[in-house]
Amino acid sequence: MKFAVLVFPGSNCDIDMLKAVEDTIQQPVDYVWHTATDLSEYDAILVPGGFSYGDYLRCGAIAQLAPVMNEVRKAAEQGKFVLGVCNGFQILTEAGLLPGALIRNNSLKFRCHPVELKVENANTAFTNAYEEGEVVTIPIAHGEGNFYCDDETLAKLKANNQIVFRYNGDNPNGSVAGIAGICNERGNVVGMMPHPERAVSELLGSTGGARMFASVLNAFASQAKAGAANGAGAR
Template identity: 80%
Template structure:
């Protein structure tokens, strides 16, 4: 399996994602820059956190027009696995790959600490190693992480089982329905505000994020008729 970590001007969690892949699944991983026009060699694409293009206009608004995003769109439509983390989640919503929008935290403050998450959908390409309803500990680091959708869209997310994570207990940003992560209808594209790549070893405070990377390897192996690593 081959992973791509997309790097935009202002990305700052690309190294974290790269190391998380190395440390959890040991698969091939490359940095791919925003100017790239071919992602056909990759099976999974990680869109990392940071401040792409300085968050000018609004988070992810400029990054959606980078040449590489047309390739991310193609990969998603082809059923390849795409994960957007924090700013990556913002970029995927701006690009229309995921529903909704990310707006300012209701506190108007940057929040950076560990949070509890409930796994609401354990069937996606990035969550199959978790149990349904499992509570995991993953850190957040964002100022514009409040997920918003209109009531009609929220009803559709619920009906289609597209809510992947909810905040357990305290909602740190005011997200609608405590939503921390969602997926597309096919389940191969996932976006979340918390940072699983920062929670892959106990020395970091939690190793609960590691299962997101083993999940996608499981999904890829099962798709290709190989044994999983559950």
């Protein structure tokens, strides 16, 4: 399985993300610049945190116009796996790959500390190694992590089981319904504000994020197995 870690001007969690892939699942992974126009060789695309393009206009508003995002949209449509973390989540919402928007924390302050997350959906490509209802500790680091959507969108997220993570206990940013992460209807695109790549070792204070990388490896293996079975059936 081959991973791409996208790099925009202002990204600052790209190294963390690449090292998380190398250290947790030992798979090939490359940095891919925002001007790239071909992601066909990659099975998973990781959109890291940071301050892409200085967060001018809105967080992710300029990054979603980068050439590479056209390829991310194609990859998502093809069923490839896409994870956006923090600024990456903001970029995915701005790009229309996920619903809702991320706005200023209700405290109007930057929040940077560990939080408890409850796994609401353990059937996505990035959460299948967790148990539904499990609580894990993963850090946040954001000033615009307040997930917002209208009532109609929230009802749809609930009905389609698209809420992946909620904050357990304290809601650090005022997100609607305590939402910390969501997915698309297909479950191959996930966005979240907390940083799983910063929670893959006890040396970092938690291993709560490590199984997200194991999960996508599981999903890829299942996808490959299903494809092989379909191919055999066609013969």
